[in-house]
Amino acid sequence: MSSVLIKNEASLGLKLVAPAVGIIGLLVVYPILFNLYLSFFDVQLNGNKTFVGLQNYQSLLSNPDYYHSVGVSVLYLIGTVIGTTVLGLAAAILMNQSFRFRNLARGLILLPYFAPVISVVFGWQFIFDPVNGIYNHMVVDVLHLTDTRENLIGNPDSALLVVILFDIWKHFPIAYLLFLAKLQSVPKDLYEAAAIDGQNAWGRFWHVTLPELRFVIATVVLLRVIWNLNRFEDVYLLAPNVETLPIFTYYQAFAGLVDQGTAATISVIQLLVLVALIWLYVRKVLKW
Amino acid sequence: MNKRTRLQSLLLYTLVISLVVFCVFPFLQILSTSLKHPIDWGNPSLIPRVLHLDAYKELLGLMPPKEADIPASIQRLLDNPALSAEKKQQLLAKFSSGGDVFPFGRYMLNTFAISFVTAICSTFLASLAAYAIARLRFPAQSLMANGVLFVYMVGGVLLMVPLYQMSVSVGLASSVGGTLLSLFLIYLIQTLPVAMYMLGNYFRTIPFSLEEAAMMDGCSRVEAFWRIIMPLSKPMLFTVFIYCFVIAWNEYLFASVFLKQYQDFHTLPLALQTLFTSKNAIWDRIMAASMLTLLPVIICFMLANRHLSGGLTDGGVKG
Numbered sequence: 001m002s003s004v005l006i007k008n009e010a011s012l013g014l015k016l017v018a019p020a021v022g023i024i025g026l027l028v029v030y031p032i033l034f035n036l037y038l039s040f041f042d043v044q045l046n047g048n049k050t051f052v053g054l055q056n057y058q059s060l061l062s063n064p065d066y067y068h069s070v071g072v073s074v075l076y077l078i079g080t081v082i083g084t085t086v087l088g089l090a091a092a093i094l095m096n097q098s099f100r101f102r103n104l105a106r107g108l109i110l111l112p113y114f115a116p117v118i119s120v121v122f123g124w125q126f127i128f129d130p131v132n133g134i135y136n137h138m139v140v141d142v143l144h145l146t147d148t149r150e151n152l153i154g155n156p157d158s159a160l161l162v163v164i165l166f167d168i169w170k171h172f173p174i175a176y177l178l179f180l181a182k183l184q185s186v187p188k189d190l191y192e193a194a195a196i197d198g199q200n201a202w203g204r205f206w207h208v209t210l211p212e213l214r215f216v217i218a219t220v221v222l223l224r225v226i227w228n229l230n231r232f233e234d235v236y237l238l239a240p241n242v243e244t245l246p247i248f249t250y251y252q253a254f255a256g257l258v259d260q261g262t263a264a265t266i267s268v269i270q271l272l273v274l275v276a277l278i279w280l281y282v283r284k285v286l287k288w
Numbered sequence: 289m290n291k292r293t294r295l296q297s298l299l300l301y302t303l304v305i306s307l308v309v310f311c312v313f314p315f316l317q318i319l320s321t322s323l324k325h326p327i328d329w330g331n332p333s334l335i336p337r338v339l340h341l342d343a344y345k346e347l348l349g350l351m352p353p354k355e356a357d358i359p360a361s362i363q364r365l366l367d368n369p370a371l372s373a374e375k376k377q378q379l380l381a382k383f384s385s386g387g388d389v390f391p392f393g394r395y396m397l398n399t400f401a402i403s404f405v406t407a408i409c410s411t412f413l414a415s416l417a418a419y420a421i422a423r424l425r426f427p428a429q430s431l432m433a434n435g436v437l438f439v440y441m442v443g444g445v446l447l448m449v450p451l452y453q454m455s456v457s458v459g460l461a462s463s464v465g466g467t468l469l470s471l472f473l474i475y476l477i478q479t480l481p482v483a484m485y486m487l488g489n490y491f492r493t494i495p496f497s498l499e500e501a502a503m504m505d506g507c508s509r510v511e512a513f514w515r516i517i518m519p520l521s522k523p524m525l526f527t528v529f530i531y532c533f534v535i536a537w538n539e540y541l542f543a544s545v546f547l548k549q550y551q552d553f554h555t556l557p558l559a560l561q562t563l564f565t566s567k568n569a570i571w572d573r574i575m576a577a578s579m580l581t582l583l584p585v586i587i588c589f590m591l592a593n594r595h596l597s598g599g600l601t602d603g604g605v606k607g
Contacts, residue, residue, distance in 0.1 A: 013426030230443025
């Protein structure tokens with residue numbers, strides 16, 4: 001290519017990316033830096049700030065509530081990442097079989113992923129409603145496991161379990177799609193060879209499917225961690241009493257005694273963790 | 289492969305049905321409760337004893353206005369023939385303006401408008417940028433390709449404080465128009481990286497020889513993009529549009545931060561949350577409102593379903 005063409009191409013390229021990159025720069029990159037700046041200030045809702053140096057970091061790191069919400073976040077991450085990965089894998093293996101109405105079933109299990117959180121949380125609220133809900137009906141009236149109806153979502157400890165279950169329900173379809181795409185590309189003769197070797201279904205899963213899928217599994221796990229670290233709406237709308245880090249940050253920033261400087265500080269720390277995870281993803285997963 | 293035994297088939301269908309029921313049950317619960325009369329809520333069956341459509345009628349404004357509850361003393365005043373008709377109207381208005389009417393149609397329209405505009409702008413800007421990143425060579429190209437991925441993974445929660453403070457400091461947060469503009473821009477960045485990522489991966493699957501041939505025939509690069517790539521990408525563009533639309537339709541966090549004080553401009557997620565925590569929290573209305581919020585998403589989903597799975601695994605794995 002002549003140098004004029006290369007120049008033209010470069011200038012066209014820059015023109016085409018300019019609007020998108022401009023918006024992203026203004027509304028993502030700049031705010032990330034601004035957030036770092038804000039974390040050194042006492043910030044009011046109306047924009048007034050006073051410089052406080054490292055005080056936000058000091059008070060945050062000596063605040064037991066912060067560690068509590070870190071703990072809740074970790075439990076939430078462990079539960080949801082394992083849950084979505086395992087269920088996604090199981091669903092993908094199941095939907096890779098041929099059976100009648102397979103396309104219908106494949107479509108239906110994607111629904112939770114697309115549905116607005118705000119709609120489905122009410123369905124879940126009703127299921128666990130102490131007076132009318134099917135959960136208490138089953139546990140108390142049908143199975144007689146306990147005598148008293150319990151408000152599972154009202155109690156933060158049990159609400160965490162409900163929130164994890166809800167997240168698995170809502171987000172396993174994305175893991176399922178990634179697994180299914182990979183499963184469909186696994187060569188059939190690998191299975192046939194394993195069958196000739198006398199492997200049963202379990203053996204074929206263990207010796208063929210799992211090794212073929214190991215990179216996708218790692219991808220799914222890492223992506224789940226990255227997304228769920230920031231997950232706000234699903235938790236807040238279903239059970240605002242489960243204080244994962246994003247919820248804790250939201251309360252600091254916009255509820256009660258508003259302290260936007262501290263909220264910025266939490267975000268800075270969380271972003272550092274996130275950057276490490278994304279770096280891992282780009283360096284390891286995308287290179288595979 | 290060998291045929292399944294009867295036992296294996298039974299097991300397979302049992303598992304498939306269990307999985308589908310697990311996925312669909314909350315939706316059935318919402319539909320069922322929205323159609324039940326309050327006396328029927330304790331009934332664990334999903335099938336209502338009587339079909340009760342009042343909640344839908346109320347939300348969609350199809351209910352006849354309720355008879356106002358007028359205290360006896362006021363009634364006596366009204367019966368007084370000395371009172372002018374105009375005065376009577378004013379008095380009546382005080383009691384019949386049921387402050388608890390929930391302007392659902394309005395919220396739906398708000399949400400539709402902002403989601404539609406976001407999705408159009410996002411798809412358009414993303415297709416330009418994605419084409420450049422996928423096909424053209426320019427300085428900082430790979431930085432941008434990786435940057436998109438990074439930005440795509442930074443969640444809104446991490447940006448809520450700085451974005452709020454920015455809109456306060458430039459004065460956008462203090463007017464309705466400015467707030468709506470802020471929200472539109474925020475929705476744009478929530479959808480742009482996803483859209484760029486999905487479209488970039490798609491454009492790479494289109495053979496370059498097609499553009500080359502067009503350019504041989506005298507098309508400029510831009511024309512080749514416009515006449516060859518865009519029409520070939522229609523299904524994917526549509527999928528990306530739907531995806532962005534649904535993200536904006538579902539968004540709650542920023543709507544709650546920015547629109548709190550402008551009730552007329554609430555979007556559905558915000559309005560539903562307000563409805564749920566207000567004195568009007570009645571299950572059938574909540575569920576009917578949920579159902580109506582779900583409906584457009586399900587329609588979008590069915591329209592885009594054919595291309596959705598491929599598009600998502602090609603990179604659109606947000607969420």
